[in-house]
Every structure is written in C-alpha cells, then in structure tokens.
Amino acid sequence: MKYNFNDIEAKWQKYWAENQTFKAENNSEKPKYYVLDMFPYPSGAGLHVGHPLGYIASDIYARYKRHQGFNVLHPQGYDSFGLPAEQYAIQTGQHPAITTEANIKTYRRQLDQIGFSFDWSREVRTSNPEYYKWTQWIFIQLFGSWYNIDANAAEDIIDLMIIFENEGNANVNAVCDDDVEIFTAEEWNAFDDIKKQSILLQYRLTYLAETEVNWCPALGTVLANDEIVNGVSERGGHPVVRKKMTQWSMRISAYAERLLQGLETIDWTDSLKESQRNWIGKSVGAQVEFRIQNSESRISVFTTRPDTIFGVSFMTLAPEHDLVLQITTPEQKAEVEAYIEATAKRSERERMADVKTISGVFTGAYAEHPFTKAPIPIWIGDYVLAGYGTGAVMAVPCGDQRDYDFAKHFNIAIPNIFEGVDISEEAFADKDKTVIANSDFLNGLNYKKATKRAIFELEQIGQGQGKTNYRLRDAVFSRQRYWGEPFPVYYVDGMPRMIDEAHLPIQLPEVEKYLPTETGEPPLGNANVWAWCTETNAVVANDKINNTTVFSLELNTMPGWAGSSWYFNRYMDAGNTEAFASKEALNYWKDVDLYIGGSEHATGHLLYARFWQKFLFDKGFVPVDEFAKKLINQGMILGTSAFVYRVEGENKFLSKGLIEGEKVQPIHADVSFINSSDELDVEAFKNWRAEFKDAEFVLEDGVYKVGRDVEKMSKSKYNVVNPDDIVADYGADSLRLYEMFLGPLEQYKPWNSAGITGVHNFLKKLWKLYADDNGLKVTDAEPTKDNLKTLHKTIKKVQEDIENFSFNTSVSTFMIAVNELTQQKCTSKAILEPLLVLISPYAPHIAEELWSQLGNSASISTAAFPVFDESHLVESSKNYPISFNGKMRFTLELPMDMSKDEIEKTVMAHEKTQEQLAGRTPKKVIVVPGKIVNIVG
C-alpha cells in the first residue's frame, strides 16, 4: 500500500459531498458551535496560497469541535457584489453576474480540493436576489425606525409620529439632525405631508442628506478619500472636486456609545478593539456658546477643556463654517474669500498631509467672552475641520499646541492661566498637573474640579452644557454603481418612499452600458424599462420607451458593506423565503462563536456589522446584540517576489551580484522561473515576453541570480503561488499542514515553497506507521507504556494548541509523536486509532483513509476526541538538573515521591556534589521538586 494522496483526497472529498457529512442541523441535542470565516469576494484571479490560511485554521477548529461533540455550523459563501466585476463589464460588456458566476465556480473548485468541512447547503451570495431581498428588507426597517435616547434603543417611526401628533417634538430625546426645528402638536398636525416626511427624515436611522463628497466627473462616481492621490483619481488620474450630493446615510452615530460599550463584552483582539475605539473617538467635554458682537448669531464650539475658558484669546472657524461669510467685515471680505477658495481647492487628504503650514485669516469680527465679556477676535483657519464637533474651536493657546502655534504665527496674545507653569516656549497640556489661575471662580482648582465648575457656570448663564462628542460619522450609503443592491425606494414629490415588502426583491434591471448616463445619472439610469413599484398597487416606474415614468426610482445602489453586515444571520437559515432566518434558527444558533478573518476590516465591515446587529436586536429580529463572541485575525501570507536587473537604456540583464555601481532597473520576474537557489531559468524568462526575447544576460558563476523581496501576493508582482500546483504536487493535506506550520496564525509571513517537503515527509512517515508494501501493519497488540506515554502527551499538547490557536506547534507535536511511535515499532490499534482522530482536523484526507482502512464504516468526523489520561505521563523518577551558583553541572535521577529534605540530603551526599564543593560548605541549597536543585556558595 502506497500513500497515493491524489487518489485518497479525491475519494474522500467525493464521499463527504455525497454523504453531506458536514451538514449542520438546526435542532440537535448537542450544544451548538458556530465557526465562521469572513466570506470572500470571488475575484477573477482565483485563490492564491494566502487566501486559505484563515479557512484552514477555522476548519481545524470546526473539525475539532465536532470531535468534541458539538453541533457545528461551518458555512461558506460569497460577497459577490463588487467593483472588479463591474469594471470588467464596462470594458467588455459582459454582465457582472456572468463574470461573478464564473469566478465563483473557480473559487468553489479550489476550495473543494483543499478539503474544507463547509456546509455548502447553506451557501449565500450577496448578489443573489433571494439574498439581497433581505438586505433591502433590513434597509426598509432602518428607514422605519428612529433612535430613542431615553430608551437607548431603536424604535418604530410610527411611535414617533404618535408623539408628534400628541405633544410635538420638544420633549423628544432622539438622535437626529442638529438643525431639527421645534414644533407643537398643533403645528405638526397642520403640516402637509411633504413637510412631515422631511421632518421624519431627520429622525430616521437611514436618511437622505446633502453630503460633501469627492466627485470625479470623468468616472461619474464618488470616490473615497483613499482613492484620490494628489488631487486626482488614483484610477486614470482624472480631476476630483468636492461636491455636495444628496445621498443615503446610515445614522450609525446613534450607536456610537453602544458600539463602544459592546467591545467590553466580546473576546476580540486588543488591537482590533483599540482600532474601533479610536474610530468611534469618544471625547468628553462641553459645548459652549459665544455671542458675536453686532450680530444675533452665536458660535457654538466643542471643547474637552472647559476648565481653560479664561485662557481663550481668539476663536477659529473652519473655512467651510456657515457663519464665516455672514460675520466677515467688509474690510476683510476679499482676503477671507481668497482663503476659502484656496482651501477648497485642496483635497481633504492634502490638508491632512500638510500639518506643518500654519495658515488662517482674520474675519474682522469679534465674539464676546461668556464671563469676562471681553472681545475675542474670530479667525478662520484650515487646521479646524468642518466635519468634527461644530467646526469651530475656542482657541486657548496656553493649553493647546496648535492654538499656541497659530497665536505665535499671527501675533495673538497668549494669556497664561496655569499656576507655576512656564509657557514661553510651548503650550502646557498636562491635565493631571493643571492648577488654574487668573480665572475668576476657577482659580486654584484642578482640571477635574474646574471642568465641573465651568460647565455649571455656563449652564447658569445659558451659554453651554456638558457634552460628549464622537468622531464617528454617519456612513454614506449610496454608490453610483451598477453591481450592488438596488434600493427599494421610489420618490413622490421628491420625498422617498419604501416599496412595499410584498414586492421585494427589487431586482437589478438590465442595462446596455454600465457607465453613468449622459445626464449624469448613476448606471441604473440606463435601464430602459424598470418597472416595479406601487403606490396603489399599480405597476409604475421608469419606462423610457413609453416615457411613462410615474414615480421615479432610486438609481443609486448600496455599498459593498450592505450585504456583509448581516450574512452571518442568513447562514443560520439560508433557504428561508419567509424571513431572513426563522426565529427558531436564530434562537438556536444565536451568534458566531468563532469568527476568523483579516484585520483590514477593523473599522469597516466589523463596525457596520455590529451596528446592524444592534439595530436588529433593538427591533427584536435577532436574540443577541453582538454577532461574534470571539474573533481572530489571521495574518497575511506574503509573496517572495523575484527581480531581474536591466541596465538602463539597454536590453541587457545583470545578475544580482553584478549590479553594484550600475544603473539598473529592477523588473519583476515570474517566480515560477526561479529555482530554490534564486537562479533564473533564462530560457523561460526570454520566452515569457517578446521584449525579452533577444535580451543579453550577464551571468555570475554560470548562472543568473535574481534579487528577492517580500511583498503582498499579487498578479502584477508575478509572485503568486497557486494552491492548485501545491495540491497537485504534494496534496491538500500537505498544503493544510504546511500553511499552519509556517508560523503563528496572526502573523504576517512570506510563503516559501521549499519547506513543504518537511510536512510532506511527515505524512509519508505517518502512512508508513500504518501500512507498508504488505498492507496494513496495525494489530491488536497491547500498547506499551512508552506507546501510551507518547499518545497521551500528544493528546494533551494538541488539545492545548487547538484551544490556544497555536496550530503551528501541534504540527511539530505530530511529527514528534510519529517519530517516537515509529522508533517504538508501535502497531497497536489502541494507540494508532486515537492518533488519527488527533490528526484528522489538520490532515483530514489521510486520517479518513487510514480510519476506514482500520475497519471503521462511519466518517472519522463522528469519532470522539481522545480523552487525556494523566496517569500515563506520571513518572517514577525524574532527572534533576543540579546547578552550582545557577550554572548547570550534572543531572541526577531521583524518585518522584521524594520530599524536599530527602532530595537535599541525597544530592548533598552525592559524590559529584562533593567533588564540586571540594570541602567547602554551601551557603544555601534551593530545592524545587520536579525542577531543579541549586547549590549556592
């Protein structure tokens, strides 16, 4: 019998699929366990060896939990809406659905051959209408809800309307737009429908609002900040302008505090929680109102240092601030307008990057200090961001370095309000050491007391109150793209209405072109006929052929994170057509027990998903308000790129050792042309591309050496290693073991195919332990003491490793176990059978094959995890290292049951000890039973 991995793996993959071995049941006597991977976007390039890393880890854990007797849910699906398929459609005209379908086929084939224990009967695809029906449904729920701060939960918008009808909105404590007007019940009832709708929109959890965005006219879409480089689009280099657009937004800010608090209840990595905390950016302080001289308006500022209110010597407004043009004096008008224009030209990113330049303009206007009534000059400056707080600051130069720098630069006074502190060189911002001076009623108080007092006094005169501010902004939810979820929205008199749930899903219409329309509408505007919606249940909608648009439909689509914000709930009951999942399924599975994925989603997907989950929880649709108990970030597997060096201006390549002092241009060479000694297959490289065909190669020692560098694996860097090749050459089990063996799961590490022979050899040795040319070697022989010791040592270590997610060390443990058992010539079934169960999460195919060879008819995945028995590890004696002054000298074997005193006596009487002491008397003897004896002196 030979270890023929290709046949074995194909055989068991087929068996698992046919027998639905890993199908999870929605009700079971067993305890539930839900292991989830972040689902992939099926890109056209297929999988590289880096992608399966997290899936292998989660698969090991899922298989382990099955052995432990859990009912394990381990699903997989596709985040199948996304930009690349749309880009491809723009270039080729091929419908993104076709591209996506083809890519998914490739992904599925690649995943299948690695032998994952996914329950494919629950597969989800975010681009399937049966799936996005429920994404649209959740959107409708958000639209129909508002956030009640008193209840600290989302509530039905109808309840809010009832309050408005009965008592107006004066006492409503809601998260809503800042500029909501106050009205009485009578006023509300007198409003017309449009007015009512526009007010409600200011309360809804998803709402339409004018948002300032980066608009790229050439691409016809909004760009995120990181898609802009030096003021032009990253893709194509087209100009980008700041533009106000009406967009859907998600009122995630309503959940800021709960998103922050919830972090305490979940077992996620500290770095990830910290990222989310920073992103939410809570700061506690006060909102202060400043009167403006000769004006009815007031400037509202947020400050974390109300204790320094007497140190204010100027105010700064963001250039975009609403009041700027209103308060600017005629003398300063020209200068201010020039400044505003200059800053508007710079992208937000440029402004952020350039922190050193101090710029600003005096408006000519003065505010009035709330207590001293002294005039305070009002400036504008681009170091104040319109998007944070109120877009205005009270500048306290003695207590804030930026204010200090600004004051110095423009020669503004810097009054000192701190006791015993020198501020001639820099501002003093140490809250803990603060004692206030020159500040009227705050004199002599520390930071904490002064803050409290200042807020109290501000409240007394009606010019401020305590306030908590969050950095977290509401999330823009509209995209001018084709390949995303359509909104279930139509417009009547400019007001959005939801399409009745009965008509969901609103399917994507067919379009000729995937670009924006000539009139600048999003791609969905290209649809000739798109008929869906209903006011009085009649079919009405955009129909360009008959020109019968009755109610226009929303033409934007949802962003990529819409579908991924709730998919974990869909897996619980993926086929349900009545609800996104049944109550029974949701109550049974509840939440994800273990979630594995990349840390790059820290402030995107993982925050939005928590937000939606909390919303669904508030509305009673899900039983828990955090969707994932534990989360692990797998590191990335990087590629080792290879470089050849072309002499500039010539078609001549120098070997790595010869480039010193030469002007060469490094060019990526495909890593498949490189052997394990970094030598280039020159012929293969020449045939790669026409431009290299006639190139000259300067060798060293008869070979061409390439340079190497570790980079992200990517097609464009020609450093991609395809798992298909590894599986063909070494088998899926080798790939699985090797990916784990490479290093700690969370770590970033380069792929290096050279080492895979190590784990492959291990699998061959494992096979040989069970079978040789004459067939199966396993017997019913009684296990020896050594056999049992090896087995139980391995059980203990492997169990600990899996529970700590140190999968890399258990691979070593297996190697040691197999080496020991081989040396012990172990053939005992009582040892070799449980050993297979230990190995099967890591290398399921070989384990399953040998398991069946041993005469088991059911899959190994139904076997129980072996029980650790400590008694096999207890020894009768132990080698004690004997050290003198901390330096190891020799070891002595002593019985385990010896007492401390007896050990000391025996050691001191030993001839080697006497030899070492050479007649001297030791000062001290330290005995640590089971560990070491140290003789000092």
Add this chain to the structure above:
RNA sequence: GCUGAAGUGGUGGAAUUGGUAGACACGUUGGACUUAAAAUCCAAUGAACAUUAGUUCGUGCGGGUUCAAGUCCCGCCUUCAGUACCA
C-alpha cells in the same frame, strides 16, 4: 506624534509563563543504498577556543531585581501594522 504588535542560529520558528535556550522543520555538510540520479535512511549542525574530556560567550542595546531572566522592572534603539491638525 499617538495606538497596537514584535525583535531568539544560515532560514521559518519552539520554550509547560522565572527553572538544562534553540523543540520541530527547512537549508548545509558527511555517510549508507545505487552503475548513476531521484527517493529513502543514518549522523553532525548557535559562536569561539580546546579538538580526548571540556571551557567561555550567547535571545535588539544599556542598567536593575533574583540562587536562577528570552521571560519580571527601568531607560533606549529598530521593524511592522493601524491612525492622524479630533479642539
């Protein structure tokens, strides 16, 4: 700047949390088998000196605590990741 993580042989990485540093694997060297190669097996492999024992030095750097420090404390350096004019 801030936050988080990490610095151990030629390489990837172990070290039961303060107890014989370098497990396991790759690589390298030597050997066996073979006409030869591949495959397989065996041995050596942190450094220096001694080449028989052995000795000394070694976990980014400098201190400290301890009988004993990769591990704990203080002060630095470097790398990676995230984030950034947040009032």
